Amino acid sequence: MMAPSVEELIKRIHSLVPRDRKIRIMNVCGSHEHTIAFSGMRSLMPPNLELIPGPGCPVCVCPESDIINAINLSRQRDVILVTYGDMLRVPSRKGSIRTGGGNYRIITSPFEAVRIARSNPGRKIVFFSIGFETTTAPAAAVLDSGVPGNFFMLCSHRLTPAIMETMVRDAETGIDGFIAPGHVSAITGSNAWDVFPGKYGIPAVVAGFEADNLLLGISEVLSRLEHRDVRAGNVYGRVVRPEGNIRAQELMNKYFKVADVNWRGIGRVARSGLELRDEYAGMDAGKVFGPGEVKEEKIPGCICGDIILGRAYPPACGLFRKACSPQAPAGPCMVSVEGACNIWYRTESV
Numbered sequence: 488m489m490a491p492s493v494e495e496l497i498k499r500i501h502s503l504v505p506r507d508r509k510i511r512i513m514n515v516c517g518s519h520e521h522t523i524a525f526s527g528m529r530s531l532m533p534p535n536l537e538l539i540p541g542p543g544c545p546v547c548v549c550p551e552s553d554i555i556n557a558i559n560l561s562r563q564r565d566v567i568l569v570t571y572g573d574m575l576r577v578p579s580r581k582g583s584i585r586t587g588g589g590n591y592r593i594i595t596s597p598f599e600a601v602r603i604a605r606s607n608p609g610r611k612i613v614f615f616s617i618g619f620e621t622t623t624a625p626a627a628a629v630l631d632s633g634v635p636g637n638f639f640m641l642c643s644h645r646l647t648p649a650i651m652e653t654m655v656r657d658a659e660t661g662i663d664g665f666i667a668p669g670h671v672s673a674i675t676g677s678n679a680w681d682v683f684p685g686k687y688g689i690p691a692v693v694a695g696f697e698a699d700n701l702l703l704g705i706s707e708v709l710s711r712l713e714h715r716d717v718r719a720g721n722v723y724g725r726v727v728r729p730e731g732n733i734r735a736q737e738l739m740n741k742y743f744k745v746a747d748v749n750w751r752g753i754g755r756v757a758r759s760g761l762e763l764r765d766e767y768a769g770m771d772a773g774k775v776f777g778p779g780e781v782k783e784e785k786i787p788g789c790i791c792g793d794i795i796l797g798r799a800y801p802p803a804c805g806l807f808r809k810a811c812s813p814q815a816p817a818g819p820c821m822v823s824v825e826g827a828c829n830i831w832y833r834t835e836s837v
């Protein structure tokens with residue numbers, strides 16, 4: 488059967504949105520928000536359908552306490568902190584990793600962290616490992632491949648389903664349905680989202696990142712709402728299997744355990760992150776170097792927490808386009824190309 492055209496999908500979406508109430512669908516992944524914003528998709532939607540950006544930018548959700556711990560570690564003698572490029576610019580009240588005066592290197596893959604450790608046997612290499620299931624799986628693969636004794640991990644991994652559940656319980660957010668993240672679902676499987684229809688009566692449909700696939704996902708969410716047939720779905724079947732990547736899940740489970748963790752601008756969320764299992768405490772930078780937990784503080788005027796939770800759009804922030812830009816980010820959601828503030832800043836510019 489021929490796939491529906493973009494025009495047909497937009498017509499279908501208009502026909503499915505009820506006239507008498509607002510529908511709010513959250514796209515969890517930063518790449519989804521990128522497609523929605525840069526394609527102008529919002530301008531083609533019915534006025535009472537809101538497409539809300541969600542928490543899927545790993546840099547945005549990394550808590551300030553972990554950034555400050557990373558800065559403190561990078562300043563220790565003999566330590567080289569290695570992490571992904573975007574993390575260097577994330578602001579904290581102690582500055583950023585880049586301006587913190589410590590030793591750091593940029594990597595694009597966790598395997599580079601191991602190479603740096605092997606080629607610097609006299610230094611302690613601390614890999615500041617952040618992100619959702621998509622970066623946790625390669626981090627676990629690196630640990631499983633064998634790491635030298637001078638390799639340590641500062642673990643700041645977060646679990647997507649857990650923060651989505653937090654949002655559903657937040658009455659202020661008022662989410663009617665989810666576009667579940669395509670990349671994360673490749674690891675977790677589409678079955679990971681069954682909890683939303685099963686426990687909360689909210690449909691969740693996995694979609695890819697092309698505009699037509701995303702439109703198909705939105706129409707599937709609306710169709711489920713219309714027919715009160717609330718099930719999880721998957722329109723990204725060419726990449727995402729129901730059970731996900733079992734080998735990746737086994738590796739993640741081998742090295743990490745679920746923990747209560749902080750989220751930037753949100754605070755502590757139960758069972759929403761990962762930490763190294765006790766048997767790997769010898770490479771856990773948080774335990775070995777003892778940087779200690781730093782109190783979490785919000786950046787004055789920054790409403791990233793509200794944006795991540797779907798309570799506000801970037802222009803609601805008084806600093807947006809004034810004291811905060813991609814060139815000089817005042818808050819974390821402006822740093823990465825996956826951050827909602829960064830995307831809205833750039834799409835309003837084109």
Ligand code: SF4
Pocket residue numbers: 788789790791794801804805806807808811812816817818819820821828
């Ligand atoms: S515009 Fe800047 S300061 Fe405001 S919410 Fe976004 S990142 Fe935070």
